[in-house]
């Protein structure tokens with residue numbers, strides 16, 4: 001009887017759509033994070049210093065002591081009434097539009113919102129337009145439904161909407177357009193105010209759905225948020241949001257808000273994944289939002305990330321050679337480096353040997369471009385180690 005080597009034992013049984021490298025990209029990022037000796041500009045994780053540990057502990061005790069049922073029970077698929085109301089309040093305050101009850105769904109993180117959108121709208125071969133570069137998790141989520149991905153470049157102020165329009169006129173027909181308009185991952189840029197309404201108009205004209213990812217929207221360094229795409233076009237935009245960066249990722253929570261018809265499909269899809277986002281997390285977020293704790297936490301987080309971001313930019317200015325370019329984030333976690341003539345994959349390998357972790361930019365393109373680009377994340381790295389890390393990187397260039 002033939003013996004199959006262990007590593008390939010289940011390969012033949014695995015679904016075809018899983019046989020690509022789905023998962024490998026993020027896994028390689030996470031692998032770098034575990035090494036304490038490395039100064040890591042790799043993963044886009046929030047700083048644990050921002051996590052409200054004591055308040056969460058007090059709330060759990062409060063729920064237990066008061067005999068609360070809902071926090072410990074299954075929840076309706078769309079979400080518990082109180083938390084839905086708290087999310088709707090925040091959307092109204094922060095984005096100027098209150099969703100109707102049938103437009104909002106509480107999800108297990110933004111990544112689940114993307115998964116539900118893919119599951120509900122993508123057949124194999126369907127076209128999704130993404131920014132080049134874009135969030136790796138989104139590339140992987142859409143690919144897992146065997147979608148075809150087309151990248152439209154970013155300009156200094158976000159998605160190049162003129163280029164998108166040219167391609168649409170030339171016959172490009174996406175079902176979905178995925179965009180991160182605020183403090184983008186990985187490039188750290190934001191879509192200019194004057195390009196937002198025209199983008200929404202393109203969706204109306206050409207009949208595609210905009211998937212707006214607002215993961216970093218509330219983490220601007222200043223108080224000057226631009227109108228969200230969803231607030232400008234609630235008829236053609238589904239927004240995916242997360243509490244991972246504003247509360248903590250240990251509570252896997254997010255939202256999807258969009259046209260009622262779209263929202264209903266996401267609820268149907270969610271019944272076949274986790275049925276409901278964890279009720280305990282929903283109640284923790286609701287209470288934290290109602291007591292003003294989320295806003296307090298956010299205010300502190302924004303100061304912290306601004307300080308780290310500024311320190312990174314100053315270090316880049318000091319240590320990188322002539323010709324290197326980088327973006328100047330006004331919020332979020334990232335700056336994007338362009339190093340003409342440099343092979344970023346090779347640089348990343350040499351950097352790890354010098355005790356610095358960076359992510360080569362190619363990973364964030366759907367089509368292998370960006371060979372001379374690098375994502376630097378300043379959110380998790382120790383403030384005091386930023387200068388040293390960038391010095392080391394500079395010495396390799």
Ligand SMILES: Cc1ncc(COP(=O)(O)O)c(C=O)c1O
Pocket residue numbers: 044108109110111112135137180185213215241242243244249253254
């Ligand atoms: C742009 C973007 N969207 C979504 C997510 C995932 O968020 P969540 O933790 O809610 O799944 C991230 C996390 O890094 C992100 O950068």
